[in-house]
Amino acid sequence: AQTVTQSQPEMSVQEAETVTLSCTYDTSENNYYLFWYKQPPSRQMILVIRQEAYKQQNATENRFSVNFQKAAKSFSLKISDSQLGDTAMYFCATRPTGANSKLTFGKGITLSVRP
Amino acid sequence: NAGVMQNPRHLVRRRGQEARLRCSPMKGHSHVYWYRQLPEEGLKFMVYLQKENIIDESGMPKERFSAEFPKEGPSILRIQQVVRGDSAAYFCASSPRDGLVYGYTFGSGTRLTVV
Numbered sequence: 654a655q656t657v658t659q660s661q662p663e664m665s666v667q668e669a670e671t672v673t674l675s676c677t678y679d680t681s682e683n684n685y686y687l688f689w690y691k692q693p694p695s696r697q698m699i700l701v702i703r704q705e706a707y708k709q710q711n712a713t714e715n716r717f718s719v720n721f722q723k724a725a726k727s728f729s730l731k732i733s734d735s736q737l738g739d740t741a742m743y744f745c746a747t748r749p750t751g752a753n754s755k756l757t758f759g760k761g762i763t764l765s766v767r768p
Numbered sequence: 769n770a771g772v773m774q775n776p777r778h779l780v781r782r783r784g785q786e787a788r789l790r791c792s793p794m795k796g797h798s799h800v801y802w803y804r805q806l807p808e809e810g811l812k813f814m815v816y817l818q819k820e821n822i823i824d825e826s827g828m829p830k831e832r833f834s835a836e837f838p839k840e841g842p843s844i845l846r847i848q849q850v851v852r853g854d855s856a857a858y859f860c861a862s863s864p865r866d867g868l869v870y871g872y873t874f875g876s877g878t879r880l881t882v883v
Contacts, residue, residue, distance in 0.1 A: 657810070659810075690874075695876060696857060696876050696877045696879075697874065697875075697876045697877075698811075698859060698861075698874035698877075699874075744810055744811070746810075753816065753823055753824055755801065755813045755816060755824065755827075756801075756803075756811075756813065756872065757813070758803075758810035758811045758812070759810050760808070760809055760810045761809075761810050
């Protein structure tokens with residue numbers, strides 16, 4: 654079984670600055686993926702970034718990067734040069750790599766970018 | 769490519785009525801997943817289907833809820849005799865096959881309100 658914990662319910666950041674969203678997880682699996690999803694007010698769930706647990710290199714996608722600490726089971730998301738359009742809920746999620754497995758989400762964090 | 773289409777976007781039902789939520793996966797996707805999002809919560813897995821098969825329904829309530837993904841047509845999540853506690857956003861996601869690496873493609877959800 655997997656659990657995902659996002660302990661910060663909300664955060665705020667000034668436009669153009671950097672913010673880090675925290676996530677910890679627990680899993681009994683050896684191989685798994687980790688994801689960050691964004692949910693803007695439109696409710697659409699948008700994949701922001703993913704990480705394969707067997708890769709030590711942290712994933713990067715433009716202004717988004719992760720700090721993956723496998724031993725600590727930590728998977729934080731860093732957003733650089735924050736933009737107003739980054740205002741949304743952000744969900745951390747994990748799933749095992751095996752067949753027929755499913756995503757397990759955290760409760761999410763509300764990020765507000767201030768102009 | 770229209771993406772994952774869910775309809776209706778909003779659905780209001782009185783207690784005791786039936787709710788039918790539809791999901792058309794992305795073209796070429798044969799795997800469908802349903803998730804439920806309660807207020808202030810992350811998404812919770814409900815059911816995973818392939819064409820004409822239920823693969824995993826471990827997240828589905830034992831009574832009143834059912835899901836199908838017929839050979840032709842959309843996937844349907846059906847809730848009979850709805851109660852206030854069923855009020856939530858229901859999301860559908862699809863993937864081309866299991867073992868996906870890139871994360872599912874989500875629809876924009878159906879918000880069910882039971883009055």
